[in-house]
Amino acid sequence: MGKEKINIIIAFCFVIAFFASSSSVHAEEIVGKAKVIAGDLIEIDGRRVRLYGIDAPDLDQICLSKKGEEYKCGDHAKRHLAVMIGRLPLTCKGEKKDENGALIAVCSIRWLDINENIVFDGWALAYREHGDDYVRAELAAKARHQGLWRGSAFVTPWEWRAGARDFRKPR
Numbered sequence: 001m002g003k004e005k006i007n008i009i010i011a012f013c014f015v016i017a018f019f020a021s022s023s024s025v026h027a028e029e030i031v032g033k034a035k036v037i038a039g040d041l042i043e044i045d046g047r048r049v050r051l052y053g054i055d056a057p058d059l060d061q062i063c064l065s066k067k068g069e070e071y072k073c074g075d076h077a078k079r080h081l082a083v084m085i086g087r088l089p090l091t092c093k094g095e096k097k098d099e100n101g102a103l104i105a106v107c108s109i110r111w112l113d114i115n116e117n118i119v120f121d122g123w124a125l126a127y128r129e130h131g132d133d134y135v136r137a138e139l140a141a142k143a144r145h146q147g148l149w150r151g152s153a154f155v156t157p158w159e160w161r162a163g164a165r166d167f168r169k170p171r
């Protein structure tokens with residue numbers, strides 16, 4: 001192979017490498033102890049992280065218990081997440097930010113997927129606009145009557161934010 005062919009191949013490799021690095025999305029990673037803001041929102045070292053693929057009740061959201069009594073299910077979701085993660089450091093990895101600048105990420109404690117776990121425990125729903133990653137965990141929580149699913153009725157978080165307040169039996 002001649003010197004000219006080698007130079008062309010090297011130049012071609014540089015062009016490919018340049019376009020590959022400039023067009024690929026780079027995952028961002030945040031590691032540290034988290035402060036729980038809501039059932040699907042945490043803060044690590046002053047940086048907000050929205051848990052990818054899930055939607056927990058808003059802090060002011062009201063649900064109905066089995067006895068038909070109102071309770072703040074958003075507050076329950078927040079407290080459940082706080083107990084789940086405790087003081088352990090989290091690793092959160094994501095590629096996009098939400099409309100408020102929070103990193104949308106999957107967070108874990110070692111091998112435990114926190115996003116999936118809060119859905120599995122019934123205190124958040126799979127947010128299908130992000131994908132179907134946590135639908136099985138939601139169905140398992142529903143089948144086991146865990147978290148939100150143990151009450152008599154609730155409005156989905158996305159319907160609550162849209163103004164719906166008509167309680168229905170969980171689907």
